[in-house]
Amino acid sequence: MSDQNVHSQRLSWQRLRALTVKETRQLLRDKSNLMVGLFLPVVLILVFGYGLSFDIKNAPVAIVSQDNSPTARDVISGFYLSPYFTVTQLRSMEEAQRLMRAGKVEAIVYLQSDFSRRLAASNATIQVLVNGVDANRARVLESFAQGAIAQWSNKRAVAGASQAAAPPVRLETRLWFNEANTSTHFLVPGLIVLIMTLNGALLTSLVMAREWERGTLESLFVTPINTGELIASKLIPYFGVGLVGLAMCLLAGKFLFFVPIRGSLILIVLISMLYLLVSLSLGLLISAATKNQFLASQIALITSFLPALMLSGFIFDLRSVPAIVRAISTVLPPTYYVEALQTLFLAGNVPGLLIKDTAVLIAASIVLFVLIRINTRKQLA
């Protein structure tokens, strides 16, 4: 008898296997699990890949020019030629402002009546007003406007070289890493984060709570199992589901959206597995602490899925959010995973950054493991 006692304190492969097989069977038999685990990623890939796009094309722009000189017309024609803008030419600033307020135009380009005269004196200004409600979009529009003006300026410099007149402005803007500025290129890495979070936290948030609700734990506790086996058996099958989701995202990224992978694919997979562990642990912790499926899924949504969507830098650039939001995002694991993935996909292997991100994710998973152990005791009250 006593060897049985000692035996139960140590991890037993037989028990772990039995529990894992049980968990896998439950996972496969519950259709709602498979919907969330496998069907939802497909939907997300298609929605985010095809439906959601931050690309700017044909943005409505008002141009108010009080200067009728050929030079001014030249500047304006640059906007007409740009594929990014649809131009409306107006007489007065009041009218332009009215259209901006009504949301009919997103930017105003203003040339004063003395534009060409001042240009000759090399202190001309072109005023560009951008609707800043959406900061990201505003920044992109601003740079496109600058681009249009710069193009004109360069052309003029080349043409005016013979006149030996120095160009008044020299602008040079280039987008690095995502030259075409195609939003799917940074959406796909973000999508992987989203799906890893969804598979991890949302699915596992239900598993422990379900056992509490159905009273199955009470019977399970009075067996030789230890909590380590119980926790591991819950993580293993869902880890598998997460990997399937990851594979689907990578394949979709490569063959549907042609996202470049500039870094190492192995590193992408490894850091994804690490993040998956973090997110599975978060779900399991919520599940163990709440003991209630409904509450657990709500908390999982709020604490994992929404931050991964909103605060990780996936959709909203963290450089343009208020300081407090940025502070919150620095303690959230998805932020580091997004950073690592976007770097690996679009920039390549950047050792310093990747080491930092990996270290943060490892630390997060250790903290979560400890919390799960504390919250999973073989006790009812």
Next chain:
Amino acid sequence: MNAAGDFIVRGDNLTKRFERPKLEPIMALDHVSFGARHGALTALVGPDGAGKTTLLRLAAGLMRADEGTLTVLGLDAAEQPQAIQSRISYMPQRFGLYEDLSVQENLDLYADLHGVSPEQRAERYPRLMEMTALAPFLNRLAGKLSGGMKQKLGLACTLVRSPDLLLLDEPTVGVDPLSRRELWDIVSGLVENEGLSVVVSTSYMDEAERSAHVVVLHEGHVLASGTPKELMAQANGHSFLAMSRRATPARKLQADLIDRAEVIDAVPHGGQVRTVFRDREPLSLQDVTFEPTPPALEDSLMMLLRHETGEHAAASAALNLSKNASQEHSEVVIEVHDLVRKFGDFTAVNRTSFGVRRGEVFGLLGPNGAGKTTTFRMLCGLLPATSGTLKVAGADLRRARAEARQNIGYVAQKFSLYGDISVLENLQFFAGAYGLRNARAVERIEWALENFELKERTSSTAGSLPGGFQRRLAMAAALLHEPAIVFLDEPTSGADPLARREFWRRIGSLADHGTTIVVTTHFMEEAEYCDRIMIQDAGTMLAIGTPEEVRRQAGSADEPAHSMEDAFIRIVEQARERAQRQEHAA
């Protein structure tokens, strides 16, 4: 061998408190000392909230006592729970079967967890199958088994290896008499043949009578403990069988007796009324004879409880009703003809016909899966019939369901009120739902609070009430609109003896005032409270009539059926044998 001597479980001064926000903590166990012997069956009995489940959970190492010591298998339960859990088997009240796993998969899981070797399995599984008769269902999902089969599978899972101690928490709640008998045969077989030590909690006194030692708990205290014989001795000379010389139905005689201060307990039994008197002398009543009878364990339990509580719960339970008691009682209010209900190609209810008269208490009895609940739901208009006619309170349920519902009160088996709002708010909601307004609503809610003794709990949330109060609230809500017919689905399942007597006293007074009652129950002795009963199995009606008539149908000349439980088991077994013979012939 150790300090615990020949006790396999021994508790000394055990105290367990459950803290409640803003309220006094509940004392689930208050300095409880008890012992359970090696190789014997020990029963924990007592009403709801006595502390039975808490005691078993402490012994299983699932909770720690606040004070006192508990030794299980010679080990301290607080210090070495894992060592205990590795050697015992425990079946909680709601056994945690994985409903999405098959019977075989559930068994294998527990065998793996206990490290049972393949050789041991080859020896053990066939015996478990023989005991539980689950062999034909090995590939069926546990969730698709009937209640009785689930309990048997739960027991089988705890017996995949030979435990040193088996703890069973109310293993037969919600289980029909046939399955109950089978479960007990398994347990007593293990105790007698293998010397297994078992501690079981139960609210069935006949189960407790089979044990070697009984511990009576009440509100966290031990009221008494000893062998069933020792306990029964207290009631010696107090028990009598009452019979009316004027053929008054047992139910009415029982209601009359239980309201009297001299009477501790009265229950209808085999056409007579088993009565326990405060003194060793029976009352002298006109037209009623009292025959002395040997005491049963339930008699002494009731004596102990009445002595402890000092009140006469059932007497105050008679409802204060305004309706005229002398209504015509011959009118048929429920008429069922050739009722059939199919689910796919499975026939749940097969060509059933019966009628119920006004003011009658009509009982539907049958094993798990007999078609009781299906019949019941069709009567309440919750489920359409496949074919046949169904008239309730004059309305054809196949056409005018809404109309019929106005006259119906329904108490579901599961607690189906709103747990997060208060008692008063629940009643207000149901008054509104039944279309009661203003003064009428106020008056009816007042009546409900008064008659169901809920006045002191009006502002508690319904979910926080103890089980007995929840059942009372559910019944009060169903009676707000003074329905002509009340349907109750397993209203006493899991209720303790005190609560059950209160319940039947209320039912009796409702029927006396012209309300028709249709009720399902697993407690066969409760069928004696009914004017007429119907027994169903496998969707087919097997017997219908007064309890007396049904008992007579079941018995033969040389072997009369003494109790309703006997009668029930015989009728169902005979029908199953007939069906098997027909199958063989075909």
